[in-house]
Amino acid sequence: MTSDSNSTARPASAAQVSSAEFLGADDSTAHTTERASAETLDISSLSAAVECLRGRRFAVLTGAGVSTDSGIPDYRGTGSSPRAAMTLRAFLTSEQARRHYWVVSHLGWHPFRAAEPNSGHRAITALEASGKVPGVITQNIDGLHVRAGNEFVVELHGSLDRVWCLSCHHEYTRSEIAVWLEELNPRLAAAQSTPALPDGTVEVDTSVRTLIDGLTVPECRKCGGILKPGVVFFGETVPIDVYRWAERVLESADVLLVAGSSLAVNSGMQLVERAIRRRQRVVIINRGPTRADHRATVRIEGGTTESLVALAGALIPAGSAKLD
Ligand SMILES: [Zn+2]
Numbered sequence: 001m002t003s004d005s006n007s008t009a010r011p012a013s014a015a016q017v018s019s020a021e022f023l024g025a026d027d028s029t030a031h032t033t034e035r036a037s038a039e040t041l042d043i044s045s046l047s048a049a050v051e052c053l054r055g056r057r058f059a060v061l062t063g064a065g066v067s068t069d070s071g072i073p074d075y076r077g078t079g080s081s082p083r084a085a086m087t088l089r090a091f092l093t094s095e096q097a098r099r100h101y102w103v104v105s106h107l108g109w110h111p112f113r114a115a116e117p118n119s120g121h122r123a124i125t126a127l128e129a130s131g132k133v134p135g136v137i138t139q140n141i142d143g144l145h146v147r148a149g150n151e152f153v154v155e156l157h158g159s160l161d162r163v164w165c166l167s168c169h170h171e172y173t174r175s176e177i178a179v180w181l182e183e184l185n186p187r188l189a190a191a192q193s194t195p196a197l198p199d200g201t202v203e204v205d206t207s208v209r210t211l212i213d214g215l216t217v218p219e220c221r222k223c224g225g226i227l228k229p230g231v232v233f234f235g236e237t238v239p240i241d242v243y244r245w246a247e248r249v250l251e252s253a254d255v256l257l258v259a260g261s262s263l264a265v266n267s268g269m270q271l272v273e274r275a276i277r278r279r280q281r282v283v284i285i286n287r288g289p290t291r292a293d294h295r296a297t298v299r300i301e302g303g304t305t306e307s308l309v310a311l312a313g314a315l316i317p318a319g320s321a322k323l324d
């Protein structure tokens with residue numbers, strides 16, 4: 001099934017089982033709540049992935065799909081597009097754009113911060129603890145890999161937890177800024193939070209538009225400079241030192257496992273291309289097509305939570321790790 005070529009492993013026609021069946025497992029190896037609602041898994045592709053990963057070290061690259069079971073919707077499910085997200089140019093040049101950003105990111109902050117790591121995150125943590133994963137590279141800014149206990153996490157697009165002054169470079173926590181925003185804008189403090197998008201913002205409706213127009217934007221308390229969240233906006237490149245760390249994770253692995261990303265964003269796709277140039281195999285788990293499907297050694301069509309739990313159950317010796 002697995003080959004040295006770049007051919008994609010296609011699902012077998014009838015070989016579909018649940019993750020629990022695939023594991024042949026007792027309750028100690030899978031998260032019972034999520035397992036109960038797990039989709040049927042494609043056993044043929046999962047077996048090929050296990051064959052590809054067993055006995056090898058693999059870097060894990062994650063996208064929004066790993067956080068959907070934590071209650072953070074993927075763009076795919078919202079009708080929104082990442083292209084509608086804030087650009088660096090707009091943020092730097094327009095006070096109105098900054099008002100827009102801080103309103104939608106504040107309304108998305110509370111549900112975003114309340115999200116908890118799911119079994120997929122914990123499966124990756126267990127794989128890292130077992131010595132099979134040298135590090136996690138993520139496109140997500142939700143901090144859930146860190147909170148799940150991963151030791152080495154490269155956040156390609158930064159994290160919503162931090163805010164910087166663009167003039168004096170003083171660093172603030174996002175929680176501090178949230179307090180200032182509410183002190184300066186009582187109407188924002190009273191507004192209802194709505195479900196967050198993967199970038200930690202919310203959809204804009206009429207009431208949100210009213211808040212944007214009346215917002216007082218907090219500024220740096222040291223120098224009065226513009227405050228920017230510690231995330232990479234569209235039109236902004238991944239900081240070179242961050243990308244180097246991602247390359248180091250990749251270089252210390254034999255295989256790249258992509259989970260929950262369509263690879264629409266170039267920072268992730270560049271790492272896949274780098275892996276292929278290094279003749280590393282690529283395993284992809286995603287619901288829906290990705291830009292690298294034709295380059296993958298194995299392609300699993302399906303949810304990341306149940307797939308990662310099944311892979312961890314198959315790859316980690318029984319009793320050496322607990323996933324829930
Ligand atoms: Zn400052």
